[in-house]
Amino acid sequence: MSWTEERIERLKSMWSEGSTASQIADELGGVSRNAVIGKAHRLGLEARPSPVKPGEEKETPKKAAKAAAPKAAKAPKAEPPAAAANAADVAPGDAPDGPGPDLPSQAPQAQRPQAATPDATLQYRSVGPGGFIRQGPGDTQAPIPPAPPRRLVPAKPSAEVADKTSLLDLNDRICRWPIGHPGEPDFHFCGQSANPGFPYCVQHCGVAYQAQLPRRDRRPPPPLPFGGPRVR
DNA sequence: CCCTGATTCGC
């Protein structure tokens, strides 16, 4: 699998949105987590908040011997003064409290002006029994919550999904092969009788499971499990 | 153990 324009683009956006290297690797398919990290660094995407603590450094004998030279080049990284200044600029009211560092939107990483992906920061919040409302990061004023309905009734499934196998229909006897993309109106599952002992029907087992060949001889590009790349 | 990202280095 090679780094095509599309795949690099996907990597860039997901990386800057805060997806983990593993998630990116899964999504792209055909590459390892390490490959993603390696590529990201080669692209210069570097330096986003990682679980690694930048604070201190121990000197184990092994490391001292091995990394004596490289350490110099590694040094310029986190800049506590700048970070502190940024934190001071933030108004007391909008401190990033709720979400953890995993969430893409308002993590302290936002200081790096990335050209792409200014979106994907919509927030959904519950307004109580009335349901949910959507709020973008640019919305300064709190949206007016809709008047709560008298009672809550189950939403009717859309016509597209009415006959199809939904998430709730899944069990261990029917094929769980996804058709379409999650979030799209007609996303559903295969629903055929599953091959006993497998999560898929016989046909989809044929797609999902393939004989393991020696690395060099692996021919077919791995089947894309969700019906192929999303086209927009 | 699991996970994370960072780095190295043979290819």
Next chain:
DNA sequence: GCGAATCAGG
């Protein structure tokens, strides 16, 4: 340039 192996922290 690529990515497995390895390192290091959570």
